[in-house]
Amino acid sequence: MAFLDMFGKQKEIPTATRADDRLSLVLSYQRANIDEEKLKLFQGRLIELCDEFGYDVVGQVEVVPQSHERTTIINASIPVRVKKDTLL
Amino acid sequence: MTHKSIAITVTSGKGGVGKSTTVASVGLGLAQLGYSVCLVDTDIGLRKLDLMLGLENRIVYDLVDVIEGVSKLRQSLVRHKEYPKLALLPAAQTRYKEEVAPEQIKQLVDDLKREFEFVLLDSPAGIEGGFRNAIAAADRAILVVNPEIPSVRDSDRVIGLLESANLKQIDLVVNRVQPGMVRDGDMLSVERVQNHLAINLLGIVPEDKRIIRSSNTGEPVILDNKSMAGKAFSNIARRLTGEEVPFLELEAATLITRIKRLFHIA
Numbered sequence: 001m002a003f004l005d006m007f008g009k010q011k012e013i014p015t016a017t018r019a020d021d022r023l024s025l026v027l028s029y030q031r032a033n034i035d036e037e038k039l040k041l042f043q044g045r046l047i048e049l050c051d052e053f054g055y056d057v058v059g060q061v062e063v064v065p066q067s068h069e070r071t072t073i074i075n076a077s078i079p080v081r082v083k084k085d086t087l088l
Numbered sequence: 089m090t091h092k093s094i095a096i097t098v099t100s101g102k103g104g105v106g107k108s109t110t111v112a113s114v115g116l117g118l119a120q121l122g123y124s125v126c127l128v129d130t131d132i133g134l135r136k137l138d139l140m141l142g143l144e145n146r147i148v149y150d151l152v153d154v155i156e157g158v159s160k161l162r163q164s165l166v167r168h169k170e171y172p173k174l175a176l177l178p179a180a181q182t183r184y185k186e187e188v189a190p191e192q193i194k195q196l197v198d199d200l201k202r203e204f205e206f207v208l209l210d211s212p213a214g215i216e217g218g219f220r221n222a223i224a225a226a227d228r229a230i231l232v233v234n235p236e237i238p239s240v241r242d243s244d245r246v247i248g249l250l251e252s253a254n255l256k257q258i259d260l261v262v263n264r265v266q267p268g269m270v271r272d273g274d275m276l277s278v279e280r281v282q283n284h285l286a287i288n289l290l291g292i293v294p295e296d297k298r299i300i301r302s303s304n305t306g307e308p309v310i311l312d313n314k315s316m317a318g319k320a321f322s323n324i325a326r327r328l329t330g331e332e333v334p335f336l337e338l339e340a341a342t343l344i345t346r347i348k349r350l351f352h353i354a
Contacts, residue, residue: 014273019237020280026237027244027284069286070247 028065032072039063046076055080093201096208096328097226099250101242103213105234106263109299111210112140113310113318114230117325118206119174120310126165126204128177128197130222131212132188135179141168142306143176152180155192161199175204185217190224197225206328215249223250228257230290234264235276240284247285259290261324266295267339291324293317294338 029035043061050057059079066073098111108129115127129137132152138144143166149159154177161177168174177200193209200207211222223229229250233243250258262278269275282289296317302309309318310325316336323333 016270016273016276016280019276020284023237023240023276023284026241030241030244031248067284 024067028067028072031067031070032065032074034065034072039065042074042076046078050078050080054083056083093205093207094227095197095201095225096206096228096230097211097222097255098208098230098232099211099219099222099246100213100232100239101215101246102234102239105232105239106293106299107213107232108136108140108210109303109309110230110232110261110263110293110321110324111208112137112308113321114325114328115206115208116141116168116171116174116308117310117322118328119168119171120322121325121329122173123205123329124173124203125206125208126175126177126200128200128207128209129179130193130209130218132179132183132185132218133181134212135181137176137210138166138178139306140303140308141174141176143168143178144306147178150178150180151196152183152187154196155188161196185212185221188221190221193221194225215246219246219249223253223255226255228259229255230259230261231285231287232261232263233281233285235262235270235278235281237276240276240281244285247287258287260285260287261291261293262289263293264295265292265338271339289335290327291320292335292338293320293324294336 042063046061046063047057057078058081062077064075064077066075098107100107111127115125118125127137127141128151129135130151135150138147146166149164151164153159154161154164165175165177168176197207197209209222209226212218231243231246233239247258260282262281265278266275270277278289278292294316296309296315298312298315299309299317302312302315309315310321312318316338320336323336326333
């Protein structure tokens with residue numbers, strides 16, 4: 001039976017790439033001492049900063065820590081549009 | 089032989105990754121190369137280096153006895169019978185890590201460095217007092233890591249702590265690598281581990297059942313000439329002396345793997 005199973009068995013999906021991705025995320029959070037709450041506060045301050053500089057935030061703000069060597073790079077993606085009153 | 093004495097702490101964060109196995113084999117490897125080596129077991133309360141070296145029946149005094157002045161340093165060292173250049177300072181079995189302070193370990197290691205060219209400190213698992221004792225006196229560190237997420241994450245934390253303790257030279261040993269699993273995409277490769285941790289790679293040690301045999305007999309696996317892990321530890325010892333040694337080819341292509349590759353199924 002086990003011998004027959006060898007032919008019918010589907011190959012499992014390799015897991016090392018998944019482990020690699022999970023590690024990247026875990027290490028970037030650990031190195032920068034960042035948690036979800038801190039990221040939310042960060043996002044809030046970035047929105048305030050945009051407002052101060054004359055921009056409206058028009059979509060989802062994303063703050064993602066990423067590791068490069070032993071340094072953490074905080075990537076922020078902020079979709080903005082110039083405020084109408086600033087254009088006038 | 090002229091060689092500046094050096095103290096190296098072997099650490100990991102996570103337990104059970106092969107620190108003591110590494111210390112025993114690399115220490116013996118250095119002694120085989122003609123260096124005087126002292127292995128210090130800093131895992132007070134949970135000693136094991138004596139077992140790894142087959143010296144468990146010859147212990148009279150231990151590290152805590154030396155620190156408390158109960159015994160002299162020289163009389164507490166247990167010399168290896170076959171390799172008298174190798175000595176062990178065992179950990180106390182019935183005491184607690186908190187009974188020893190980092191400054192006391194530093195003083196002890198400074199004394200050992202006057203007599204030995206290499207002092208290898210076997211660090212306990214974790215990042216508490218015992219770990220701080222083990223790094224207090226070190227000139228450099230070897231981080232033993234298994235290619236799995238918990239071990240890499242803990243090691244990354246340990247690197248941060250070592251760097252804050254001003255230990256700048258940290259080398260990586262990736263232990264228990266299973267080349268077949270790496271090839272099948274089910275184990276982190278050494279390259280991936282090294283990319284994450286971003287420190288110098290000192291050695292790659294394959295998973296090896298013969299390590300169990302060596303722990304059963306009290307003869308470090310480096311003495312087993314059938315063992316790939318033993319060969320890997322021997323290379324690590326040579327690299328520590330400054331010799332340039334290529335990394336082992338862990339996976340010899342067998343007939344079956346060659347046939348599988350021919351049909352693109354491996």
